[in-house]
Amino acid sequence: MSRKEFPLWEVFVRSKNGLDHKHCGSVHAPDPKLALQAARDVYTRRQEGVSIWVCRADHIVASDPDAKPELFDPSEDKIYRHPTFYQLPDEVNHM
């Protein structure tokens, strides 16, 4: 068995120009160059992308699922942030 396991990298692929890079999976690789190569081989065999980002998985800072209420609930009662909150006269409501 190998001395060490290759670190994990998260893979993000831009499917075409004009769109965001989107997370599509992960690969193990010893360094950035090989991580990109592995991501290309594993996730873009059928022209799924025009650009790839890889990022060490342990460099990603993620929110805690337990913190979901305190992080995301406060926006629930702020419906005035949405344009549909405002009912305007029919003649101008397409505004």
Added chain:
Amino acid sequence: MYTQSLNTPLAQETGVKVVDNPAYEKEFNDKLDRQESIEAKDWMPDGYRKTLIRQISQHAHSEIVGMLPEGNWITRAPTLKRKAILLAKVQDEGGHGLYLYAAAETLGVSRDELFEALHSGKAKYSSIFNYPTLNWADVGVIGWLVDGAAIMNQIPLCKCSYGPYARAMVRVCKEESFHQRQGYDSLLVMMERGTQAQRDMVQDAVNRWWLPSIMMFGPHDSESTHSDQNMRWGIKRISNDDLRQKFVDATVKQAEVLGVTLPDPDLKWNEKTGHYDFGKIDWDEFWNTVNGHGQCNVDRLKDRVQAWEDGAWVRDAAIAYNEKSAARAQKKAA
């Protein structure tokens, strides 16, 4: 390729601590009721985690072991076109294994632990890959029947409750369709434009692969111990027997168009049920094969372990290179 519902004991311990908390459990169950996905960092019952690790890793192992019987024919494909297609297919199987290992790892096991379980024989993989590929028609029949059965099994998994697994399955299913169609296409060429010897070869391959293919759906529902729990957890959506029936029903017509006979004298249309009846399955053979006594178990595992061990120096060199260049970069910066 695909997973088989085998209820073998969990080979690995994840080291993930489970906090028993009724509030968490209620939230987990509510999510399942709302058909919401469970994601990697969400609370989940220990049994759910263990079942998923077992199933996803068995599935991943099946994909990479599945490269071996077909890889056997890459150098002997009859034309450059078929060779290119087969190479692409075998590469896909490797890719499927990698998507699935990554999904399993989100549950708290490491890649090396999963490999270790496969290599030591602790973990299982689909029984279908313990049959030999004796002639070129086997490659076509694997695409048509084995990948066909796999697709039948995998489509419901695209809606599995565990998000990372479901997303991996969506990708797998898209690619799997190419596998089935290329297989059928290659058989069609042999049946329509081939010699009598080539047509016989196709029939011979069908004769050998039919039963193993319908065994891929796993034991009968009456023998499948954790089915109810897995249905509740949204890991399993359709029962083994229902999937098997769907596969048989779909395949009869395909065999007819191809011009081959499915080797089952009891196979006939049942007006009353609206399905095809089929003969008894030899479950002794199935369990024998699963438990390591099939025709090719020893070879498959030996090849797999050898590939891993032969690659060790490459992995070590890659790590050493990275450490060395990182140290050099640091020294330069200092």
